[in-house]
Structure formats: C-alpha cells, structure tokens
Amino acid sequence: EVQVVESGGGLVQPGGSLRLSCVASGFSFSTYWMSWVRQAPGKGLEWVANIKQDGNEKYYVDSVKGRFTISRENAKNSLYLQMNSLRAEDTAMYFCVRGGRSYDYWGQGTLVTVSS
C-alpha cells in the first residue's frame, strides 16, 4: 500500500525556521517526482515545490523562492522541506504528494502555524 506520512509541523514565530519531513512507503520512491502542496485554513490548494527523482531539478512557487528548500534522500525514502524566514502567510497544512505535475497520493498533512 502506497503511503506518505508528513511530520515536523508546529507553531513558529515569524522569521523562524521549520523543517518538514515526509516518509514514503509502498512504492519505489527513487523513481518518482515528489512535491509539496499547502492549504491555508479555509482556503484552496497552493503548489509549493517539486523535485526530480535524482534531486537535480527543483521548482518553487514565487512566494517561497529564496526561503524554502526542497530536498530528498532516496536511501531513506524521504522528502524534506526546509522553511526559513517564515511569514504569517505561510500558515497552512502542508501535504507531501507523489508526482511532479499531477499528484496521485497525498499524505494527511502537517500543520504549520506562523504566529507570535
């Protein structure tokens, strides 16, 4: 069974940092693009970033460029999102998803709250 499980969310002050992790199982992780998608409370979906199978190609939404870094560790079936200089508008549920342009498996999400 395909599963992706996120962790690392929490409450952080504006300007702070957080690192999200996602562990995948049930499929050959190293052969798939992976992405992060977020959803602010009561709002729609926002694509955040994606990363190629070998980690050598990455893309970001403009609002997080220079602040967030997506990475992966194929040996550990793991995907990461390092989030720096966090802002109130980054408050959202962050989903780890399988795929680069369409997303066929979603985790349950990890909640990031940026507030003082």
Place this chain on the structure above:
Amino acid sequence: QSVLTQPPSVSAAPGQKVTISCSGSSSNIGNNYVSWYQQLPGTAPKLLIYDNNKRPSGIPDRFSGSKSGTSATLGITGLLTGDEADYFCGTWDSSLSSGVFGGGTKLTVL
C-alpha cells in the same frame, strides 16, 4: 487570486449531472495536462482525473474529464450525496515553471 479560474460553487439534485469548469491560458492548460482533485470535508485531496481525461484505478466512471483549448471540464453524473466536496483543477504553468491550481469549486448535492 488563482491562476486557474473555477466557479466558487455548483449544485444539483441527487442523480443529476453537473459540470465544473476550469479556465486558464496557453501557458498552463493550453499546453499541459490537467488533473482534478476531490477534497471531502476534513480530508486530504484525492486524485480523480489525470492527463485531462484518465481515471486512476478505483475512480468510478461517473467522473469524467475533458479539455479544449485553454479550458477544462470535470463532469460528474448520477450525483450522490457523498459527492459533496470541494473540487480543484490543477496543471503546470510553463511560463511560471510552477504547478498551479484553481481556487476550488464547492459542490452541493441538494
């Protein structure tokens, strides 16, 4: 403001058919595949349609997708009360080099 435009809400009676539109531009829908997602209240989104009109295993054929030019449409026939959810379209934007989603459409089955 979302790059892709969807109606905020649609409604129909049980057993009826509904369509949800998703409008974009040549840099996104016009030159990339469209996917559709269903988000039931309090749950993670679920893939309904990929590559414009393909259904993943386990998705009933009541759900269909189509694309024409810079617009895409999700169709749902034989509506069930359990279909009440938010529906999102998504694609890649070649100019932005990023994924994009519509703002979402809330389906009410009256």
